[in-house]
Amino acid sequence: xxxxxxxxxxxxxxxxxxxxxxxxxxxxxxxxxxxxxxxxxxxxxxxxxxxxxxxxxxxxxxxxxxxxxxxxxxxxxxxxxxxxxxxxxxxxxxxxxxxxxxxxxxxxxxxxxxxxxxxxxxxxxxxxxxxxxxxxxxxxxxxxxxxxxxxxxxxxxxxxxxxxxxxxxxxxxxxxxxxxxxxxxxxxxxxxxxxxxxxxxx
Numbered sequence: 613x614x615x616x617x618x619x620x621x622x623x624x625x626x627x628x629x630x631x632x633x634x635x636x637x638x639x640x641x642x643x644x645x646x647x648x649x650x651x652x653x654x655x656x657x658x659x660x661x662x663x664x665x666x667x668x669x670x671x672x673x674x675x676x677x678x679x680x681x682x683x684x685x686x687x688x689x690x691x692x693x694x695x696x697x698x699x700x701x702x703x704x705x706x707x708x709x710x711x712x713x714x715x716x717x718x719x720x721x722x723x724x725x726x727x728x729x730x731x732x733x734x735x736x737x738x739x740x741x742x743x744x745x746x747x748x749x750x751x752x753x754x755x756x757x758x759x760x761x762x763x764x765x766x767x768x769x770x771x772x773x774x775x776x777x778x779x780x781x782x783x784x785x786x787x788x789x790x791x792x793x794x795x796x797x798x799x800x801x802x803x804x805x806x807x808x809x810x811x812x813x814x
Contacts, residue, residue: 668736695721704719
């Protein structure tokens with residue numbers, strides 16, 4: 613599985629052209645190419661939003677507000693089809709037999725990865741990549757939300773001595789959404805969110 617910190621590799625593009633008569637401005641700062649937008653081209657993309665949930669993913673009708681839960685435990689095919697209906701075709705499928713939780717399989721849709729064990733949907737992971745802005749919790753917390761803003765709507769519990777970095781959780785008991793801030797402090801932004809079973813090495 614790719615690194616969950618969601619790092620984006622940006623390349624510099626060079627163009628071949630005749631030398632200018634005047635020396636180049638050495639103070640100019642090269643601009644990186646923009647990160648491409650997520651596909652979000654599924655047949656229901658215009659009418660359905662996907663909310664992050666501790667029990668799975670919630671699909672919300674943008675007109676009526678009616679929500680339906682894609683719960684952990686449903687078959688892989690059902691979970692993939694449901695998200696593809698909004699996010700578009702999956703980018704890839706992969707496996708990892710060395711996860712701390714046991715062998716796992718994954719299906720990635722841009723920033724969102726669905727996690728599977730024994731053919732069942734068991735977790736999700738949202739990284740800081742293209743398409744991340746299309747997802748948030750019911751309280752509006754998503755990638756890029758600052759700690760200060762998140763604390764206005766939910767209780768943030770910091771995970772002390774986490775090997776994952778600035779890890780935190782929202783919720784209690786079995787209904788927990790986890791996450792990681794990019795750095796310490798109230799100005800720090802959410803860099804990843806997850807729920808259910810994930811392939812972490814602690």
